Amino acid sequence: MINFGDGGVAVVTGAAGGIGLGMTRAAAARGMAVMMTDADGERLAESAQSLSDAGHHIAQRVVDVTDPTALVALARETVDEFGRVDLLCNNAGITLVTPINEITLEDWHRVIDIDLNAVFYGVRAFLPIMLEQGFGHLNATASANAWRSDPMQAPYNAAKHGVAALMESVALDLREMQSTVTASVLNPGPIATDLMLRSLGEDDEIRTEVHGLLNAGMDPDKAGRIAIDGIVEGRFWIFTHPLIFGTIRDRLDAATTDGSLPPELDWPWEELFASS
Ligand SMILES: NC(=O)c1ccc[n+]([C@@H]2O[C@H](COP(=O)([O-])OP(=O)(O)OC[C@H]3O[C@@H](n4cnc5c(N)ncnc54)[C@H](O)[C@@H]3O)[C@@H](O)[C@H]2O)c1
Structure with missing residues (x-):
């Protein structure tokens, strides 16, 4: 169990909306002060204002997570502002839904930079402070796509597998x-x-279809609560939808029996959404 409690300080990237805002609300509801950051200054200001108006202890910075120097400055400014840092949620992310033969170099680098490299930049910026304090927790948002891949999402799949491996490495090294x-x-x-x-790519038809599916998904505030509760409970792997475990097992079974690709994803959408 981690006891953040009153006086604890969280930093959340990608906090202007979605899951990052959900994590911010969940941390604030536990009495934590939150440094909210996002590249989208306008949405960030609106979201931060609504939480400040509700009486929470909030600061905000416009930060592009692909800038390692800006993350080092953010870490320093957080300590200047709040005196400590207990929790970093490396959450900002984007996606790209495009077949492998149409992915440009520029799009590949953009997704890997925001979704994977920036997680390392966050760890690099905050870990020295946490080691010096003698406490702190580093969290990152990966995905179900860290555990199996979806078609037409090559850089996203690669980045999210990378985030899981990176954070596992961080945890193993800290244990060591x-x-x-x-x-x-x-x-x-x-x-x-x-x-x-907000995804890259131009195919409006695919984008609209996938947006429709996501829109039927879990309330991001609930996802944020699951995240913060999981961290407090001392979990390393935190999942919002245990129903995806079946697809992970299918992949592992295929890999360890005849070495074949996993079966085509037949998502149990109705059950998934019912569990949202
Ligand atoms: N929504 C889902 O179904 C889902 C599923 C699995 C994983 N995720 C992951 O959850 C995280 C949050 O995504 P979300 O679904 O809340 O989407 P979202 O688009 O609502 O939130 C992402 C936030 O990141 C910010 N951002 C993007 N690029 C940035 C940059 N370079 N620097 C700083 N901020 C930047 C955006 O402005 C946005 O506010 C992402 O890492 C995403 O991959 C989402």
Whole structure:
């Protein structure tokens, strides 16, 4: 169990909306002060204002997570503002839904930079402070796509598998060092956010279809509560939708029996949405 409680300080990237805003609300509801950050300054200001108006202890910074120097500055400013940092949620992300033969170099780098490299930049910026404090927790938002891949999402699948491996490496190294700093990974299933609307790529038909599916997903505030509860309970792997475990097992079974590709995903959409 981690006891953040009153006086605890969280930093959330991608906090202007969606799951990041859900995590911010859940942390604030536990009495934590939250440094909200996002690249979208307008939405960030609106969301931060509504939480401040509700009496929560909130600060905000416009930060592009692909800028390692800006993340180092954010870590320093958080400590200047609140005196400590207990929790970093590396959550900002984008996606791209495009067949492999149509992905441009630019799009590949953009997704890997925001979804994977930026998680390392966050760890790199905040871990030294946490080690010095002798406490702190590093969380990152991966995905169900860290555990199996969806067609037409190559850079997203690769980045999210990478996030899970990176955060597992962070946790293993911290354990090896017998550190009191800890780590965890959030693996959301479908959550009703605007992720698809902000995706790269131009195919409006696919984008609209996937946005429709996500929109029927879990309330991002519920996902945020599951994330913060999971961290407090000391879980390393945190899942929003245990129903996806079947697809993960199918992949592992195929890999370890005849070495074949996993069966085509036959998502139990109705059950998934009923569990949202
Ligand atoms: N929605 C889902 O179904 C789902 C499922 C699995 C994983 N995820 C992951 O959850 C995380 C949050 O996504 P969401 O669904 O809440 O989507 P969202 O689009 O609502 O939120 C993502 C936020 O990240 C911000 N952002 C994008 N690029 C940035 C950058 N370079 N620097 C700083 N901020 C940036 C956006 O402005 C946005 O506010 C992402 O990592 C996403 O991959 C989402």
